[in-house]
Amino acid sequence: MTNHSATATDVRPPAGLTLPGRPTARRRPTRAWRVAGYAALVLAAAALLLPFYWMVVSSLKTNNDVFTIPIKWLPDPVVWRNYADIWQRSDMTTWLGNTLLLSVAVTTLQVLTGSFAAYGFARVRFPGRDVLFLAYVGTIAVPWQSYMIPQFVLMSKLHLSNTLWSIVAIQAFGAFGVFLMKQFYETIPEELSESARVDGLTEFGIYRRIMLPLSRPALASLALITFVTTWNDYLGPLIYLRSPELRTIQLGLNTFVSQYNAEYALIMTGSVLSVLPVAVIFLLGQRYFVEGIATTGLKG
Incomplete structure (x- = not known):
């Protein structure tokens, strides 16, 4: 006599089909694929950093060693x-001072106006x-x-030209900052604002005491993007700043290259000095920048 009884665990779905409600097993990447992925990321990072490395190394060489063939990847001697x-x-002091002043002023105003309008x-x-x-x-x-x-x-x-x-006036307001901050504000539960209104807090008080402290990642992202954009701006200062004492680092380096077009080592040195402040600020605020970009636009 054949036993036709079967338990639930004995049921096997046909090939290519899954039973409803039963989770499917996900294949985890093998060790070889992970190693290959990390190797690809390392190669991509090296390719991106190679020009910056060459610029720093060239700033420590003599003029004749900058464009030698084959390339000297280590300066000898170190100048x-x-x-x-x-x-x-x-x-350089005036150029860096003007650029820093403009970058700080524009960044501060864009963060304030963008977050408030958002x-x-x-x-x-x-x-x-x-x-x-x-x-x-x-x-x-x-x-x-x-x-x-x-x-x-x-x-x-x-009478603001030159x-x-x-x-500061043309860059103090930006639609991108408003868009970025609004998308982040929408991820903050509305119940917090409603509770604050019930407690008698004004809209400005909600903005200052609740929204701003909770939006530090987005504020850091906006500040970093605005600072880098203003620091690297060339066309705006070229149009509005005509006096030599008002030149920014980008205008100053351009005039320096035109005067010392054969001083390649000094040109690379000036380029390093123009990139260094931005690199330091990005490294200090990298965690907030990544967090702000990753959470902006997510609702819940």
Whole structure:
């Protein structure tokens, strides 16, 4: 007599099919695939860092050794005097000072204005809010060259041309900062704001005491992006800053290259000095930058 009884564990689904409700096993990557992935990442990182390494090494060489063939990947001898010579032969102090002043001022204003406007779009309800936000964010797609001339005329009539205030005025507000902060604010539960309103806290108090402390990663991301953009800006200072004492590091290096176009080692030294502050700031705020970019746009 044949036993036709079967338990649930004896049931086998046909090939290629899975029973509903039963989780499927996921294949974990093998050790070889992980090693290959890490090796590919290391090679990609090395390829990205190679130009910066060559720039730093070239700043420690003599002029004749910069473009030798085959390439000397280690300076021999090490010429530390290049970093002293460039300070003596250029106005590096003024260039770095002007660039730092503009970068700090523009970054501070963009963080304040962007976060405050984003709070209004994310938490305050008023007629036409969504249409106004879409129109404002849509300005990101408009190239600056299309309104560069009218903007210059406006700055000239306001007597801000050929002053550092012109750069601060045209870059103190940005649609990208508003968009970034609004997307992050929407990840913060609305219940926190409602509870604060019940307790009698004003909208400004909610923004200052609740939203800003919770949005540090997004604020750090916005600050880092704005600082790097302002530090590396060339076209804006070229148009508005005509006096030598107002030159930024980018304008200063351009004039230095035109005067000492054969001093390759000094040119590389100036390039290192222009990149170093940005690299240090990025390394210090890397954790907040990654966290802010990763969480922006996620709702829940």
